[in-house]
Amino acid sequence: MLTPGLATLRSLPRDGRDTLFLLAVIGWVLLPQAGRLPLWCSLGAGVVLLWRGWLALDGRALPAKRWLLVLLVLTLAATYASHGTLLGRDAGVTLLVVLITLKTLELRARRDAFVVFFLGFFCMLSNFFYSQSLLTAVSMVIGLLGLLTALVNAHMPVGKPPLAQAARTAGTLALLGAPLMLVLFVLFPRMAPLWGVPSDAMTGRSGLSASMEVGSIATLAMDNSVAMRIKFEGETPPQRELYLRGPVLSSFDGRQWLPLRASLPARYALPADLQVSGQPVPYEVTLQPTNQPWLFLLEAAAQSPVLPGYRAVMQDDLQWLANRPITDLVRYQAVSYPHFSHGPAQQVLGLQEFVDLPPGFNPRTLALASELRRDPRYAQADAAGLVQVAMDRLRLGGYSYTLEPGAYGRNTADEFWFDRKEGFCEHIASSFVILMRALDIPARIVTGYQGGEMNAVDGFWVVRQSDAHAWVEVWQAGRGWMRVDPTSAVAPGRTGAFQRLAPPRGAVAQAFGNLSPNLSGRVRATWEAVNNGWSQWVLNYTQGRQLNLLKDIGFESPGWEDLATLLIGAVVLASVAGGGWAWWERSQHDPWLRLLEQARKRLARTGIDSTPATSPRQLARQVLQKYGPQGQPLHDWLMQLEMQRYAGTAPSPGATTTTTATTPVRVQPTHRQLGHLRQQYSRLRWPA
Template sequence: MSLRQTLHALPRDARDTLFLLVVIAWVIAPQVNVLPAWASLLAAGLMLWRGWLAFKGRPLPTRWVLAVPLVIAVAGTLYTHRTILGRDAGVTLIVMLLALKMLELRARRDALVVFFLGFFTMLSNFFFSQSLFTAAAMLVALLGLLTALVNAHMPVGRPPLSQALRTAGTMALLGAPIMAALFMLFPRMAPLWGMPSDTMSGRSGLSGVMKVGNIAELALDDTVAMRVRFDTPDGAAPPQSDLYFRGPVFGTFDGVEWHPVSPRPGDYSQARANTVANLRVQGQPVRYEVTLEPHQRPWLLLLDAAVDKPAVAGMDTFMTQDLQWLTTRAVTDVVRYKAESYTQFAHGPSTPNAALRIYTELPTGFNPRTLALAQQMRNDPALNPNPAQDNTEALVNAALTRLRTGGYVYTLEPGVYGQHTADEFWFDRKEGFCEHISSAFVVLMRALDIPARIVTGYQGGDRNPVDKLWTVRQSDAHAWAEVWLSGRGWVRVDPTGAVSPGRTGAFQRLRAPQGAFATAMGTVISPGLAQNLRAVWEAVNNSWNQWVLNYTQSRQLDLLKSLGFDSPSWQDLTMVLGILIIVAALGGMGWSLWERSQHDPWLRLLARARQRLARAGLVVPDTLPPRAMAERVQAQFGAPAAAVAEWLLRLERVRYAPHPETALGDLRREFRSIAWPRS
């Protein structure tokens, strides 16, 4: 017997339970990567147990038996999250309760509780991701839960699931206009509007500190960090060598990690006090719009260097003395902002001061060979022909020349560095990723008593041929250096460009080795087709971000302006929404009245016949069938009413005909021409 025949032979309760289990599994599946491993395994075990009981027709466990996994679930939640409150702990607990409730699904009341928990769990998926993929998966889950709900309210017989699915689909389509109206017009009032983000779990992107090797890990991540639309007629970007999107700046080094000097991420009061009086720009600004993916950090990514505040809805922004732009809260949702930057600029003091000394400090006991190299370069007559003159630029160029000609290699797999990272790079390994190169370069500059620091961010990107947006990925994460030159201030120096000019000039990224699956897919799908499919998907996903996730109150008010409102407010949104709800209610009422008039044409025709007989003096009860009515007609009116009696008998036969609608039309026409008795 095939699986389909086996399932068809099951009792209806078992069939419906198995279908509901499949739907619940679909609802929970997207959260497996955010749930604790024990929770996913326990939920899967409980649902498999419930499915086995339904398939075998075994009785459900007692409440005392269910108390054991319930205690395990609560204890595991407390142990993992240290609380049962909050987003992560709450979602873990609700998933456990949903799986446990399936094991006491005895009555319709229990089923309604399962449906409620299922809908709530479905919504909780959006606490972690509002992507287009998640939305599509939850749309399928919605149809599945609605189908199960409709099926639970069809207690008679064994109705096919396809019938319940059609009803559920109709319900969803009828509710879609209301959903769209609420989405477009329901007032969004920050900070109440949005998804809770009470943890830093799942964080991706640049870090608040830089340890040699962590940016190389980001290069393995090909997800989108941000999308940029340049305000030019054809959307063209500036020269590729100018695409430096500035992020955290690190000025202190403890021998292992680089840290920002001040302000540290989150120190907003000190950051606001800083002013940027030494930023000097020239040339024409580059205007652009950024759609930044959530990274759980309080910084924005802008092209070097922006003078004015980027326009970010609902966020206060400010710039620190090292040109990094921060916000007053972490970016936990997709953020869109407009900005303008100058690719030709200078910043920082033009003459030496005490504040620069921190950028020459090095920890003691680290990188002795690099310190010796610096001393050797200082004593080199070719680099320092006149000790009375400033030879900083010559020393910087000498270090870059050493990188170009010394056999150094740009690679994603330089191995694990030890305690003396700069020494290993300059003298032993001679290979590394951008942070290895920049860190070693800055250490050498500081050993030469030249103020230097590390800047991290993103460099480069690629243009999507579908929507013409510039896509910057996590794999574009980059680290470069800034050195201080007298009379010029801080100057960008990218030592990675000296080792691998293609990295910053032609965007020749290093690619991570492909796995077995990716290699196999490459033999089936051509690289060109795969690239085109990826571009289409990212363009669609970006449209989802722009028009759905980034549909803010300002865009709601813009919609009202297009409808004729001069100075719209959230009260106007409420008024328009209220009018639409009233119109929808009136339309629904009219539809209900019309549908009632269309309900069961056979009964309506019988009621009209009853009315005609009542006019002739024969009043019959509403419960009397047509055959009994025909007998009373013959008894009261005799032979003249034989046609009416025959018509009533045919009406009764039509009720049970295989295609009653055809014969009913004939009876409806005869109703108007037949000779009804008169009083």
């Protein structure tokens, strides 16, 4: 028994049914864009698609073209108001969504449908401007099959062929094209990243910033997305030593920490003077796009990382930078040394920049520094001794580590040391550096990532945005810059064990985790391992890996010419193989007999049994005997099938099969005749 809604859909004419299916596919393709488009565009697209669906269900007339022109002008103005331009990635995607939804309002003929199909393919590709994740790829494959189904259905003959038949044809075409797609993916010369368009550089992504305001990293810690994955070649260092260095912040204006001024005279420069020792740690990093030139490496890397397509340079503060922003997933190999020293060993002029504090800020912290300097116990203390005093204060003074310390005011260090006594890593690091500078000890803030977690499924060390961290470097005479992590004094578990402050989970995630914590962890690890495999083997299939593949199959010094030769050879070989298979298949299998066999099998499901020796005329007689006039179209088709194979006159439509056929003369139907028969077969309405 069909429900009223399903019965209504079944009773729709073909145009209405096909329109609703196409609208559903377009909605699926546009759905991932909803959160990235301006609100008016997402709501407008949804309203237009629903309106067009209502018109198809009710069989109402489409709006006049003048109204479409008015809507187009309004949406162009809204696009310009939202983006400040009609060019670029974001504005272009907005216009694309506007065009495809408005085009559905003039979907009158097959020509209009073809325009919507191809706009749909462009909209599908535009999703990859923002995300190349496995989930996006899978959802767009579904959208691709939907668009192909609609396209195949538009080419099918008149009548009302089932959508399932068009879907099977579309799926077959997709499967037949998959090997060619794989060959093109492997051998087509890799160029600049397709999805890292120039406008991407104008749009920030989640991650660390070139500056730090108290509270900013606590906000970043709410983001649990993956920042990078690390694969260690040997033994993994202890988690407490996993400091991935990023921007170094040395200038303080009272509220915000910034990098050292680039306009400083050369005499203030502090050479890196990096000295490494101990056992090296080789590893490979797969870094997510950041739109920044920063390369995150374990402290400290003395040699440049191997980064195909980029050039890496180490700054005087040990931060590694690429020659251009990282707009695409990159993978690089590096070697680091957990034991190192850097910076000047003796007092130099440039260290004064790391002692300066803006006037008028944090008076109580300055007073605390003066008090410590006057204390007889610390009168002769060096920098290491005063650092220990500050660390003891953090450890024993009732300070706590939290994601939500509340909004800090003008004097952030005073509030932390004396009032709130709670904060996230940047609150603690900033207050610590201000106290050190008040004690005339050069100090600066280093931002980056610390820790992470091992994925037991694939063996990669996963570093998330929530692992973003800020620590301190203090200069000590005779030793140079030394790492000090004041957060470890407040919360030792932050750096020494798997203890992270995490944002509250949603109701569904929390219920699932409470129901089966182990299962939840395994599902998450498996999903992330699958995503990592997608990143490693698909998104990160670079030109270097492509050329390495050619080396593996015997090319000594592969280049573009070898790729082109191999690609052309593969395409020619596939074409010859396909043509040969088609010729062999036709010579070995009679297409007329195959079409008759399809009809026999389908009739067998309706209760009409036959053998390979049963002729089409006999089948036609059985159809009329069982179904009467309802089976007349199928009877006529079977008689036409027999006529194409045997010379003679086919009966006119509606005639019976009581006459006796003359001795037939067997002939081979032409491709055109068989194609016409297949079309008729596809639109037959089989008796129930």
